[in-house]
Each structure stands twice: as structure tokens, then as C-alpha cells.
Amino acid sequence: MVTLRDVARMAGVSAKTVSRVVNDDPAVHSETRDAILAVIRQLDYVPDHAARMMRAGTSSVVGLMTDVVATTPYSVDIVRGAQDALRRDGRTLLIANTEGDRVLEREYWRMFRAHKVSGVIYATMYHRPLDLGEPEFARTIVLANCFSPKGDCPAIVPDDELGGYAQAAHLLRLGHRRIGIVSLNPVLRASVLRGAGFRTAFAEFDVPFEPDLERPGFTGPIGEEMIVAYEAALDLLRRPNRPTAIICGNDKIAMQVYGAAASLGLSIPQDLSVMGFDDMTVIAETLRPALTTVGLPYFEIGRRSVEIMAGLPAAPQAERHQPILVPCPLVERDSCRAIA
Amino acid sequence: MVTLRDVARMAGVSAKTVSRVVNDDPAVHSETRDAILAVIRQLDYVPDHAARMMRAGTSSVVGLMTDVVATTPYSVDIVRGAQDALRRDGRTLLIANTEGDRVLEREYWRMFRAHKVSGVIYATMYHRPLDLGEPEFARTIVLANCFSPKGDCPAIVPDDELGGYAQAAHLLRLGHRRIGIVSLNPVLRASVLRGAGFRTAFAEFDVPFEPDLERPGFTGPIGEEMIVAYEAALDLLRRPNRPTAIICGNDKIAMQVYGAAASLGLSIPQDLSVMGFDDMTVIAETLRPALTTVGLPYFEIGRRSVEIMAGLPAAPQAERHQPILVPCPLVERDSCRAIA
DNA sequence: CTGAAAGCGCTAACAG
DNA sequence: CTGTTAGCGCTTTCAG
Numbered sequence: 205m206v207t208l209r210d211v212a213r214m215a216g217v218s219a220k221t222v223s224r225v226v227n228d229d230p231a232v233h234s235e236t237r238d239a240i241l242a243v244i245r246q247l248d249y250v251p252d253h254a255a256r257m258m259r260a261g262t263s264s265v266v267g268l269m270t271d272v273v274a275t276t277p278y279s280v281d282i283v284r285g286a287q288d289a290l291r292r293d294g295r296t297l298l299i300a301n302t303e304g305d306r307v308l309e310r311e312y313w314r315m316f317r318a319h320k321v322s323g324v325i326y327a328t329m330y331h332r333p334l335d336l337g338e339p340e341f342a343r344t345i346v347l348a349n350c351f352s353p354k355g356d357c358p359a360i361v362p363d364d365e366l367g368g369y370a371q372a373a374h375l376l377r378l379g380h381r382r383i384g385i386v387s388l389n390p391v392l393r394a395s396v397l398r399g400a401g402f403r404t405a406f407a408e409f410d411v412p413f414e415p416d417l418e419r420p421g422f423t424g425p426i427g428e429e430m431i432v433a434y435e436a437a438l439d440l441l442r443r444p445n446r447p448t449a450i451i452c453g454n455d456k457i458a459m460q461v462y463g464a465a466a467s468l469g470l471s472i473p474q475d476l477s478v479m480g481f482d483d484m485t486v487i488a489e490t491l492r493p494a495l496t497t498v499g500l501p502y503f504e505i506g507r508r509s510v511e512i513m514a515g516l517p518a519a520p521q522a523e524r525h526q527p528i529l530v531p532c533p534l535v536e537r538d539s540c541r542a543i544a
Numbered sequence: 545m546v547t548l549r550d551v552a553r554m555a556g557v558s559a560k561t562v563s564r565v566v567n568d569d570p571a572v573h574s575e576t577r578d579a580i581l582a583v584i585r586q587l588d589y590v591p592d593h594a595a596r597m598m599r600a601g602t603s604s605v606v607g608l609m610t611d612v613v614a615t616t617p618y619s620v621d622i623v624r625g626a627q628d629a630l631r632r633d634g635r636t637l638l639i640a641n642t643e644g645d646r647v648l649e650r651e652y653w654r655m656f657r658a659h660k661v662s663g664v665i666y667a668t669m670y671h672r673p674l675d676l677g678e679p680e681f682a683r684t685i686v687l688a689n690c691f692s693p694k695g696d697c698p699a700i701v702p703d704d705e706l707g708g709y710a711q712a713a714h715l716l717r718l719g720h721r722r723i724g725i726v727s728l729n730p731v732l733r734a735s736v737l738r739g740a741g742f743r744t745a746f747a748e749f750d751v752p753f754e755p756d757l758e759r760p761g762f763t764g765p766i767g768e769e770m771i772v773a774y775e776a777a778l779d780l781l782r783r784p785n786r787p788t789a790i791i792c793g794n795d796k797i798a799m800q801v802y803g804a805a806a807s808l809g810l811s812i813p814q815d816l817s818v819m820g821f822d823d824m825t826v827i828a829e830t831l832r833p834a835l836t837t838v839g840l841p842y843f844e845i846g847r848r849s850v851e852i853m854a855g856l857p858a859a860p861q862a863e864r865h866q867p868i869l870v871p872c873p874l875v876e877r878d879s880c881r882a883i884a
Numbered sequence: 885c886t887g888a889a890a891g892c893g894c895t896a897a898c899a900g
Numbered sequence: 901c902t903g904t905t906a907g908c909g910c911t912t913t914c915a916g
Contacts, residue, residue: 207893218903223895231901254603258594258908264898280620288639296655298636301627315636318593412562434832457832458798461831466806486826490796492774492803547909557889563911571885595909598892 261459316399367532368401388453437464493538597738625846708741708873728793833878
């Protein structure tokens, strides 16, 4: 293994000077620097991470604690976003998947300590409030897709209310007035917030909000819910005065709405417009017609979590944090059409 | 920060003895051990990873080099499988996503070196041959979902041929004799292997293989292909003597086949049985009826990659490796039915 | 079974 | 601008 000393010897300088070059310290004569750089390249020297980190007392590793985010199709983008931001300055991400297991989570906190991670991103599968308790709060933590009601941590979450507004407003603008809703589990925070967004949009267009046109697309407790969007959609579409458009709580629901519509001989978007949520490309781009939906900005959330962490003061402040809201963009495809 | 010495001082022993306890060295009096363990718990001591690794010269970190695997919905399971195996003995996974970029890949190889990773799992998105070249071959590498034609690395891949056989055999057993195929891009290795599997199954049941009943579900070059399974299925289903079942190259294709069938007023599985591949739960469990499909054993591949690495000799052998084949299990749901 | 000394590769602190 | 010295936290000798 090639070490700093090998480089120093070969370049005829001291170890410290090589160290300076490796760390981009400007206080090195440019000729000396070039010579050292040449030796580094020739020997293919790579600084030892462990040694640097031991000396520095901190590491270039950031921990990502998740329940199931890192391994769930539509939220891996949080990982990608964080890695993208980290990679630019040679840092790395240590990913911990608790699968919701508290014991495992504790084990991972120790692992983070062993690795002296410089910060932790705590990401959850569902947009929800979260209480981390005290023990680990000394360290730099950023909450992603969740937030602390006490406001003791910076947090970044999707703007579900605006997302709901975008869903409804788009259909209203296209002229729809009887709009059905097949929603997420109503206890979910996302569901509540989007509901508020719908109402705002409906009010703006002077369209009364008819609770009777709304059905839950899932039943059962969170975590083991069953999807019943197919039945919900059938129910909605068999009404004497059926809706001309359906807003869905996510793209899976939209997928079942497609199926229900087809079984009734209704075609999309001629007879029915469908609006999804999540922008899971696997579904949205594969459905025929391709699904118009609202995206969850997970990549952005991951990327910005790293930025927020970088901007955090070294000592924990007493300041209260408001969750940062990231907009959910409308992704227009072919499942919504304008009506008279 | 609590160090080994703090524990030693408090327990009234030398640092080395504490080190022995931490490393499960049996040569410690059990009373001494218990006393030390108590102090460790009391002080909440966590051994410093960097220091250990520096001394040991190797680390407990394994690198995962991927093209897009780690961030692709249906292959994140490789990551989960590998992490699951590593976690059991306190090791961790350093994930590198090259997104197919050679420059980035080289950067990541250096990162792996800096971290002194004890081994590397090289996983690809598609089951394919791969030439890694020479430079990094000194280290311990396991190929996952790909293999080296030269056989200079251990490799583990899904048994696509058997998977194809399972798809066809299941339908044949249910009595189907006119079976359509909407396949993957035919240049893909998976496609070729599964084709061989189909033929074996057809031959066993004395059913002639009709090339005319096969259509590609994707067109265009790999990486930017377009899905045209909908049209392919329409074409197949409009034939005078339409197939009673369709085998799909993946679950996305199956999704479009569902759409095509619905548009023709055909219902699944009464009028048509559909068989998927991949077992992407997002699709397979959401389709109505739920999709019978064949699973890609990615979790297993990830898990076993770690095991294979552990069993590798320290010095690279000249021996030739045959790729290890992992079976693809049939996952029965509701989209296939028996016919007379 | 236990301890003392040495040193892994690197950088902070301080001189020159 | 460059070098010297010391030491991060741990484990490997090698002695007790």
C-alpha cells in the first residue's frame, strides 16, 4: 500500500507538505505542488480514509436512517438525491434500514457512532410527525419526509397541500365540475393536507365540495392496508350522474381506476379523466394512456437534506424549526382531457 | 468521547484486556470480562471504527458498485439482501451508483480503496456478460446479475432459463395450448435464455412452438427502449384463433396486456390467462386480478453475494468460475386459470 | 490469563 | 512556504 511517506520520500519533501497538497492547502509553492501531484499520480496514491478520519475526529460519512425508504420503489430517490449532493465533495452515505424495528434502529445508531458520522438524515416512508426522543439529539439531524412537532430539528417535507391543490386545479381548469376522489388512508397526514388543497381549488372555481364523491382507496391499519380502489371506483362510476374525472391518492389507485373504468367500457380520457399522485414511473409511463400525475419531489428532498445539514450550526440551537415545504410538480401525460 | 482507555481505567485493567473483551477473545477470565462489560455498558462505549480499521489494515466495509441497480425499483432487493447478510456481523455496505458513467465508476473505485473495502459486489441492472478489465482484479470481487465470460470472478445470476420454463410449464399444465408471447428486447440475455426455457416446456407437452405467436414488447436500443406491449397484445388478441394465454417478458408488459385485453372486452382470467415476470409487487399486487408471475430472486442474490465473498480464498486463484444460478420462483395469484 | 510498548497513516500545532 | 514533533484510538507483538 502506498502511503503519504512514500510519496514524500519520492518527491523529496516532508510528509506534511504532501498532506497539504492532498488537502488543497493553498500555502504550497506551485512547482512543489505539481511535482507532488505527479508523484501521486505515478504511484496511484489514495489517502487512507480511516487515518484521516481518526486524526480529524470526524468523518466524511453521513448516516441515512430510514424505516423502509431506501428499499421502497418510490422513495429510493431520497437516497439518490442525498448521494448526489454528497458525492460532489467526496463524502459518502451509510444507509441503515430499520424496517420499522426499534431494536435494529438502536443498533444502527451505535453503528453511526462507531463511524463518527458527521450527520444523520432521518427519512420516513410516510409524511408524518415524528418524535425522536432525546438521546441522539446532540448530533446533527435532518428530518426528511417527516418533522418533529416540537420543532427541535430541521425538517423537509413535500408540500402535500399544494400537491392536492395542483391535482384539483388542473382538472377544474380543464372544465371538470363533477370530480370524484379515491383517496389514501384518511388518517395519513398527506391525505388530510391534500384534502385541504382540494377544497381551496374547488372554492376558487365556485364548485361545491361533495363529500359523497369521495371514497377511500385503502382500508385497514397503516402498514397492512388493502387496496380497494377498484371497488371504490366502480361505485363512483356506476352512479347515475357519474364524475367526469377522478383524483387518486396515488398511482396505484389510479391503476385500479383504469381497470374499473375499462370493465365498465369507459375509455380514458374520452369518458373519464384520471389524475394520479407520486409519479411512480413504472406505473405512470406504462399505463395506456400514460398517467397525468403529481410528482413527489424525493430526489430534491434528499439533495436538500444534505444542504440543510451543511448549513447547520455546530452547536445545537434552541431555535424552533419550521418544516421546509418542497413543491410537488404536476406531470402532464395523457389521462386528462378538457371537456366542454 | 469514551475511549478504550477510559473503560480500562474505570475497570482497573489494561487497555489490551478491554480490547480482548470487545473482540470476543476467549482468553479472558470470565469475571474480568463481566466487570468490563458492565463498565462498557455504563459508559456506553462504542469502539471507534476508524481506529480499528487503521490498525487492522482492512475494514468491515463492503463496496457495492452498480450501474442503476440500487435505485431501480425492482432491483433494490439486491441491496437489501446484501445489507441483511452484512449486518449480522456488524459490517456495512458502501453503495456506489455509477448510472453507467465510466468516469464516475473510476472515482468510486478510488473511494473503495480509500475506505479499504474488504470486497466488492459488482451488480448490474440487466443479466449480462461483463468485462471488468484487469486493474482492480486483485481485490475480492463478486459479480451479481452479471458474469465474466472469462470466468475470472465468481458470479451469481438468476436462472432465467428455468424461469422461462416455469412460465410456460404452468400454463401448459393448466391446459393452455395456444400461448402467445410478448417478450423483452430480444437482444437481452434474459430473453434468449427464457426462450430456451419455453421451448423445453413446449416440447415436453408436445406443443409446437409457433414463432408467429411471439411479439417483442419493447423496441429501440437498450436503455432508451419504448414499450409497445399494448400494440403487440392487441395484434395477438385480434387474430382469428387468438391465444388463450399470454406469457410476458416482465410485469410492465403484463400491465399493458391487461389494458389491451380490457379494450377488446376480454376479461382475465376467464377469456385470457396472463403470466408476468419480475414480481414487481407494485404492479403484480395492484392489478385486478392480481398477477401470477415469476419472481426475480434479487434479495437472495444480494445475500448470497456476501456469502460467496466470505468463502473466497485470500489470494486470487487461477480457477475458472461458473456463474451460480438462483431459481426464479413462480408466484401464483389470480391471472391464470385452467381451461378444458 | 494479563500488561507494556510500539506503531498503523495521517494531520494539528508550532517552528523555522 | 516548508519541516518537526506528537499523538488520534486501537491492536499487534512480546513478555510476564
